[in-house]
Each structure stands twice: as structure tokens, then as C-alpha cells.
Amino acid sequence: MLVSWSASEGFAPQEAEARPSRCPDNSAFKQQRLPAWKPQLTIATVLSTFFLTGAFCLSVGICLILSANSVREIQVYKCSDCSKLRENSYNWNIECLCSVDFKLKEDMLGDVFMYYGLQNFYQNHRRYVISRSDAQLLGRDVNRSYCAPFTTYNNGTPMAPCGAIANSMFNDTIDLFYNFNSSVIQVPLLKTGNSWWTDKNVKFRNPQSHNLSSAFAGTARPPYWQKPVYLLDEEDERNNGYINDDFIIWMRVSAFATFRNLYRRISRKRHFADGLPAGNYTFHISYNFPVTKFKGKKYVILSTMVWSGGSNPFLGIAYVVCGAAATLTGFIITAIHLKLRKKKTYFQK
């Protein structure tokens, strides 16, 4: 029915005769006249936008790919004897040393970085990612419920650091030797300055105490660790405990199952002032980290750096793909436009 009735409408007393006009305000807002920029999309502007974007992206992408390709990099797969040994977890405290020889055919000039790479290691697993206590890593003693299941031992002793990430920390030690004129020179490696400043100074802090071991008194190392956290670097107080660079780097989890973490930088001294000269090298690895159980692999990687970063071609590829898509769209629109222009039937005859 036409009648819509409500008590308010039905019996409201007639409004006074002399009421203000009900004419709507002639204001910019109410009449939708607020200033606004609305681009006129014509065929020219649309097409030029697409083509310009395409050209820009393509050129940037190609530059990135070229520069990423200029990165010198060598990847070394690690020894298999030790990996067999580590497959059995009961051998965890048997030391296993292995050495891998490799040859650099060309000099690696500039800063050289040493990474360890892991394959098939799902640091991005949801349960794994959330199993950490940032508060604990800041040196506070708080409840560690986020760390489940690596929180405390059965006897109640809390783990320091707690959580699955910390527990699974990469614990191989890798040394690099240069075989120079039949003498073996150890390549000097820098173990500090590898982590982000904010991580080192803001996000990670040791508990306050007169010395580190007392600060961690009452806690125990995580089950998979070989030594407690305050012995990570006995030589350097500022690289020990939670603020150990290796630890900090490990705690920054990777988004993919195949990843590399910075392990050491080559200290540019004496022979290595310009980087790594070509020649024969040997890695001496103390093999602790088991990977075969989860069908994973480890690498040691030496790499230089260019202006666009390391040897990651992803950004370049992304740019190229975007540029190609934009250009293609431009062509499609041109085609549609040409086709429609012929077909268009105007309303006015």
C-alpha cells in the first residue's frame, strides 16, 4: 500500500505554517561542487600512460638484472660424511669436522660476504615463526608462553633463549683458508657488524647483571644447543648472549624455505685488501647442523655486492614482467580502440 504508517507520522501535530523553507542548501558539499581532480581519460592519455609505464619498468628491470648478473658468487655444497653422522640424533655430541676444497677462477673484488644457505628449511612455518619471546630477547624476565613448546624443561628450568627459532639456531662453524704458494693462510673473517643496527641495539638486549653468566643464572640452554647462550662468543663481550650477531641473524626468519643468511664478512687486510684473489681455498667446517632428516641441504656461499644488492634477480624480473604487461595492455587497448572506432554507431543520425 501507499500508506506507510508509523505513530510518529500518523499523529504528529501539523507543523507550524510559518516554517523555514525546506529548500536544500546551495552549498558546495550538498550540491556536489567540491573541488576535485578528476582526470579526463582520453585514448591519448590512457595509452601514453600505459606505454610510458611499460618503458620505464622494462628499462629499470633490465638494469637490475644486468647488475645482479655482475655479482660474483660461488656456492659450495657441504660434506656428506658428516651429514650421515648427524642423521642420527644420538650422535649429537660427536664432533665432526670436514673440509671442502674449491677454486676461485677469478678474483672476487670488493667486499666479499660469506653466507650459509639452507634448502627445504621451513622457517616460515606458522608454528615456528610465532615460537619466540621478544620480551625475553630484550632481557626482561617475563612469561614465555609464546615460546611453546620450547619454554621450560620438565624440572621447571626456563630456557634462554626460548622458542623453536632459537632452539634450531644454525650452529656450524665455518673457516676459510687460502692456499697461497703451498702455504695455507686463514682468511680473516669479521663476525660482528653483520646484523642490523636496530636489531643489535634495540630489539635484542642482554639481561642486566654484573656479568653475563650470572645474568643467565637459573636458565638453561635450549635442548638442541651445545653451549649456553652466554658462551656464544667468549672473546667479545659485545657479541655475546642475546646480542650475538649470528643469533640475531638467525632470529630474523626467512620468508621462504630456501634462504641464505649472512655468516661472515671477509676482512680486507693484507692479501685480501681487494677481496678474494683467484686461487684454491678450503672451507673447514665443524658440521653440527643436521639437514638430511628433513631432506634439506646446506651451502656455503661467497658473494660480492653491487649497487642493487646481492645476486637476487627477483626485483629485476618483477620490473620486467610489469613493464611487459603494461606495454601489452597498451597494445590491446590500441587494438580495441581502433576496432571500436570503426564500429561505433552514434546515437545521433
Added chain:
Amino acid sequence: MSSERDSETTFDEDSQPNDEVVPYSDDDTEDELDSRQPGVESEQTQTNRGTEESRETLRKDCSWQVKANDQHFHEQPQFKRTILLCFKKSKYAGNAIKTYKYNPITFLPLNLFEQFKRAANFYFLVLLILQAIPQISTLSWYTTLVPLLLVLGITAVKDLVDDIARHRMDNEVNNRTCEVIRDGRFKNTKWKDIKVGDIIRLKKNTFVPADILLLSSSEPNSLCYVETAELDGETNLKFKMALEVTDKYLQEESAMADFNGLIECEEPNNRLDKFTGTLFWRNMSYALDADKILLRGCKVRNTDFCHGVVIFAGADTKIMKNSGKTKFKRTKIDSLMNYMVYTIFLVLILLSAGLAIGHTYWEQQIGNSSWYLYDAEDYSPPYRGFLNFWGYIIVLNTMVPISLYVSVEVIRLGQSYFINWDLQMYYSEKDTAAKARTTTLNEQLGQIHYIFSDKTGTLTQNIMTFKKCCINGQRYGDCRDGAGQLPSHPEQVDFSWNMYADGKFLFYDHYLIEQIKSRKDPEIQKFFLLLAICHTVMVDVSDGQINYQAASPDEGALVTAARNFGYVFLSRTQNTITISEMGIEKTYDVLAILDFNSDRKRMSVIVRESNGNIRLYCKGADTVIYERLHPRNVKREATEEALDVFANETLRTLCLCYRDISDDEFEAWNKKFMEASVATTNRDEALDKVYEEIEKNLILLGATAIEDKLQDGVPETISKLSKADIKIWVLTGDKKETAENIGFSCELLTDETTICYGEDISALLQTRLENQRNRAGSSTHSSLRMNEPFFQGSRDRALIITGSWLNEILLEKKKKKKKLKLKFPRTAEEKQKQTEKRRKAEAYKEQQQKNFVDLACECKAVICCRVTPKQKAMVVELVKKYKKAITLAIGDGANDVNMIKSKAAVRLLSVGNISSGSSSTISSLFLFVEKTLPSVSLPTLTFLASLLPSMPALSLYEETLYEMLPTLELESVAKKGCRLSCQATTLLGNSATSRDCCWSTDDGPTLGCASF
């Protein structure tokens, strides 16, 4: 009788429909609309039950019994009905109304229940429950809880505020007071304490508290004027008249306190204009009809006080019965959105399942042996996969764009505000801005494909003026001087000789005035006497000035014309009517008023003249009058000619005639009339039959022609709309010629248009149907796919079709009841045969309807004339059904209600809506329609489009933008499933109005603007 013949024809009889005749009654359109079942079955069962039930129906029809001043009567056990097991409640509602939904205790559970009925809220609730399970939970618990609580809270607060307002309003209304007889005296009583059977007194300018039967009033003959603006939006005063007997005996308070009449009437219903009942009092029965009922919500006007007995109270009142639940109208975007959301949800489930399966596999291969992922739980990989499934559902829940509903709601709300604020849609004369009554349909406006418009009051102003007449075959009304010669320049007739002239009346035919003044021609005298007598207009004398209160503007125009010509209607009582004939006052006894209704299309009065002769005066539509004329009417042809001339000038015509009745005949008839008027069942039909008996052998007096002016800007609007390729269908009750001429004058039809009439297309449809049948062979369904055009060539075409042709073509005729009785099946076999037959007929009918709609849609304009309100609704339904298009029905309410409410997607602009009431004065409404369509919808659509990626509206958006310069051509958008209402021709670009794009025709005003 020809009307009977018409209703008796069935579709296998090959009779030509009569263009002049309006097909059949449709008084009960509402019921029929509600149950769209084909009438065959119900009629059949009805006739089966037939006679033995007539007694029952009598009781069923009038089972509502009200006894005045007797509370105990209403508490009898037979008036109780079981509510809950053994709890019984009186079927008579109290007068307290309850519009609120919650009380303090029920608020929380009920409101929460209401809210969780919405899919979005329920979805969040399920998510919340999932997240509470620790093995599944992937996000922290508050991620869903906080927004859900926020949404629930805001809605609850809004509901609470609304409900408190409703509580307040209820309280206010329920505690209003009026005077009710208590213990024999009138006492101030609160509205909520009024009960059925109470006798109440109402004062001037107060609202009527319940549906009451008028007993008496302060006015002579117990007249009572009411304003029904709250009920139907009409602001003209209506009069109600009490029964003679109650008027006579129930003026005193004591008499009223002793009144013990018993009223039997129909059960409460929502029909505002219908009421049948009987009053039993002092061993007599008196018929009651809607004219004696004051409805709740009316306002008493011009009457000092009136008395009445409460028949329906509170929830039983007609107004409350009408305030039914408003059905939520879904737009295409709504359903599209639903479709999208459900699809996305399905995709989510599939995706989660896929991911869970993948997870199981990974867990088996790698995860299980990954020492670093140890979690102290000993779950098998499939179980982990199962848990992960739910986890993924939580994690990916943002995929389901559940907030889309909220966003769309907000946008629509904002849009409706912009509609309300639009200066272009502000009508300064009435100080009325546009008002969007619903927020849900705004964007629908932009997709309108068909506009169905009423003529009177929508295309035209509904301000009637008497222009011309034809008396005794002679035409009057053109510019003529006193001698009947054409003057050099038109000169207005001076009415100063007539003290009653209203001074506003314009007339240019001096010859007619001379004729009247000379009093030579008795036909002319009779003609104007008839105009002054035969009507239901009420007089309202204020400051010595006579004001007429007419129910229909036509009647008002005629009585005003008679007044200016010297035949002044002065006053009426129940039984007499006083007029001044050229200055001489005469009083006629009114013996009977044979009322007007849309079926009869005529009204008559039977009066006794001063010399004792009884004469029936009748005026009505030419078709119905011509059927009832005496065969020897010499001026018949001449008048018919005149009628055609008038119709060609787009004037509304009425025929006037009279008949002398002998005393004996009248006595005999009067008896039947009295019987029929107290009939308890089918009183209207009985009355119609009785009326029919006396309205015959009429002698034609002449015809009147009334002008109904076009609204401002109608031709411009129509041409713009048709440029936008919006099809306009005019549905009107007018004569074919009038309709056609209106079509021309509003430029719906032009000289280039080929006009097709019913007979043309009937043949076309017939051959098409034959073809389809032949081609279809055994299967009927393949024939539905034929879509070749009916017309060749690209000429503009218009279809003008009358109601009877419409029935003929659409096979919508009423079937003879007698026939059906005979057809009643005896055996199962026969029954099956019959259903088979019926099914075939149905399929045939459907095919025919579809063909008709296809054909009509090939025409630029369609004018349906001589159609009844029900047919209007039917036409709208047809187009909606077969074209799946969005339609807009425009009407001024009174007789277009069916059309407007018949599920038409948009029923936004009825005059009653744009200005509350006063259907007669609003002008340029149609112009507003034009402004509404393009300017409203483009922004809305584009707003929504930017919200809903991957839906057609988006492609519309992009395409619009893309194709905008130099010529905006939105027609191509139609192919995408969305269409716009405006077809732009020239783009003004960034025009001065700082709206970005305005479209206009080459030289016309701006058609519409839209901001992107």
C-alpha cells in the same frame, strides 16, 4: 447488456473486442494480485461448494460483531481465541498500539537474534567460535571479536534509540485523550482505554482514535468532514454521513448512552475504501458502508463534534493493518553482491580444502620429520591437515568481502542524502525537496529500461477546467459572439450577471450564454440542471462564499461550470438538494443516488421535481452511456461526432442524459434497491444489478468536455527519455482518441510515427503463434527461442492498445461461471484430461504474452488506454516477467496503487511522495523524473562500481570513462548487463558547473550531470 456480454465471452469465441468498453470490474484487484493463481481453479472450487456455503459465507463475511455500550458482550467465550494452549484472548484488540519491538528484558536476546539473522554477522560469529579453539586458532582472538562487537554495538545502540523513540511515541499516542461514554456520561478517557463498542465524541481538528462508525455530528444530517492525508495522501476534505436513523435519535448524550445497536461487519482488513456491515437496532437492520466509517488516522475538519461507536480498535484498525512489514526490496546489485559473496565463500572453502590437502601431503613428506618444528603434540598428518583447513578459513576470511554490504549501505545512504539535497529536484512552488524514501533502490534508477506512467496527474496536472460542451447535438465552447458568429478576437464571457460566479472561470462562447439567458431551449436548461444536481460534491460556505469540496476534480469542474452558467448548487441534505436556477432557488427531493465507481463509470441521481415528476439524471463515460440509451435518440450521431472532436482536442468527455420514471416503476425499483442496500453478501454486486435496472432507455442530453492541462516540461522530458532509449508506456483509462492526442501533444507520438492498433498486432501475433506452433512440433519449449522482429524497417513505431484488446490478446478474460460448473470433472480421467487441457492453455497463454511483450518492446512508445488499474498492474508485471528489465512506475497514487506496488522495482515517485498529498496541484513532477534519473544514478553506479571489482558495473565504469570523448555513447553499456538512463549526445567536458560531465541535447537544457 453489452458489458455482460463482454464478460461472458471466452477466448475460443471469436468476437471482436470493443474498443470503447472497459473490460471488466477489478474491484478486488488487491486480493487477486496477491494470489496470482489463475482464476480457473478457485472459481471452480467456489462454484462447487456453491450454494450450501452461501449461508456460511454470510456468517464468515460478517463475523465481526460489535455491540455498542456493552463490554460484556465482547467478553463472551465465542469471541475468544486460543493464543497459547489454554490461554485465551479476546479477538477484539484494545486501542493501545504497540509499535515497539523490545522491552528491557527482551532487548538483548531479541536484538542479538535479529542481528545474527544477517549473514554477515553470523559469518563473523562462526569465525569467532573457530578462533576460540586453540588447535585451530591462527589469529589472535580479538581480531574478529573487536570489529564484531563494534558492529553489533552500533547497531544495537541504533535499534535501542529507535525503539525508545517508538516507546515514547506509543506512550504519547496511547495517552491522548478523547471523550468516551462511561457510566452514561462522556468522560475524558485515554486512547489506550478505548474499547470496541465504546461511543466516543470527537472534536474539531482532532485525530480519530480508532475506526468508528459515525452516529451523529454537529452538522445537519450528521455530516462530518475528514481529512485523510495520513491515510492516502489526499488533502481534499472527504465527507462522511451518518445513517438517518442514528442522526435522528442519537444527538443527546443520554440517548447515546442507551444506544445498544449491534453491528455486524467484516473482519478487520486493510482495505481503506471498503466496508460492509449492518447495524441492527430496534429490530431494524441498516446497511453500513465505507461512507459511514471514520478511520483511525483521519482528522475531523469543519465539524464541531461528532459521535461514533468504535468498531475496530488498535491493531485491528485499517491503518494498522496497512502498516504491514515492508518487504526488503533487493536490487540487481544486491543479488549480484549476494551471488558474488556466496561464490567467494565457496571458493574460500575449496581453497582451504586444497590447502589443507596440500598441507597433509607436506606434513607427511617433510613436516613430520622436521625436527625444528617439534610441537610436543602427536598428531597424524591428516589430522593436522584437518585442523589446518579451519585455520585457513580463519586466515583467509578477509577474502569474503563481507564488509562490502556495509560499504554499499553507507554509499547508498550518502546517495539518498544527495538526492534529498539536490537543488535541481527542489520544487519551489510547494517548498518541497525530493525525498528518497528508501536507500536501497537509488542505483536501480539508473538502470531503468521501461517507464510506466499514468496520464492523469502525472503527465497532466489534474487541474480540470470545463472547456466545451455539446447540448442536443450542438457544440458550444469555441470562440463565438452572441449571434454565433466568429469574432475577430476572442473575448472573455462576462459572468457578472450571475451573483454566484466565482470569477475565475474563463469561457469564450458568448452564444451559449445568450442561449442560457434566453431560456428558450429546455435542453440547455436540463443540461445545466443536471450538472448542478448529479454529483456528490459538498458545499462549504465560508464568508458567504461558496466553496465546493469535490472528491474528483472532474466533478468539481462540472459543478463549478454549472454554477458560473447560473445553475448554482447551494446545499444538500440527506434527501434534498437545493440549487439556484438563474437566480430562483429550488429544492429537489433526492430519492436515490446511484453512486459512481470505476466499474460503472457513471453516476445517477433520481430526484422528484417540484411538479411531482420523478426523473433520473445520469452522467458517465460515453461508452457506458451509449449502451443504455433509448433506441430513438435523434441527436445520438451528432453528439458522438462532438465527442470525437473533443477527444481529438485531448479533452476528457462525459455524456449526460436523463430519463423520466413513472411512480409505479420507481416504487417497484425502490423496493429492490432497499433490499439490495442491506444485503449482507456481495452488496456491491447486488446494488450494481439494481442500478442497472433503472439506468436504461436514457435520453441523451449532451456531453461535456473538460481540459486537463499537461504538466510543465512533459514533451521535453519525454523526448529526452526516448533519446536515452527508455521505453515509455502510458497507461490510462481515457478514450483511445484522447490518449492518442495526449500522446501527440506530449510528443510521445510524432507525425513520423507509425501507429499500430490492437487489431493490427492481433493479426501479427496470431500468425506468429501459428508459426511457432507449426515449427515447434512436439516440443513446446524450443518455440520459446524465436526472436525475429515483428516489424521490418527502422521506422518509429507506437502501439496504441485498448484494454479490451489487451484482454483479447493476452487471453485474460473472465470465464463464465456457468460453464465451469458444467465442466466439473466426475472421474479421475476427466480430471486429468482437464488439467492437461488447462496446462496447454497456460502454455499457449504464456507464449502469447511473451510474443506481445516482444512486439510491444519493438515500439518506441506504448499507450494502453481504457485499461483498469488491474490491467495496469498486469502490464507492468508482464514486462518485468518477460523482459527482466527494471521498470519505473509513476503514478499519483489513487488508481495506480496496483501498478506501483505490483513488485515494480522502483516505485519512487508518486505525487503523494514528492509533496505529501495534493495530487491535484503539483506540476512539473514529470520534469523531476527526468532530472532524477541520470543525475542520481551515474554517481551511484560509479561509486558502487569502484567498490565492486569484477562486476558489470565496473566494466560500465571503465567503458564510460574510456569512451567519453568526444561523444559519450553509453548505449554500448547496455550489452554488459547494466544500462544507464541517459544517452548523452554532447559532452560539455569540464563544464562551468564544476561537475565534470554534463550531458545536454544540442540546444536544450542540461540533461543531467554526473561526477565521476
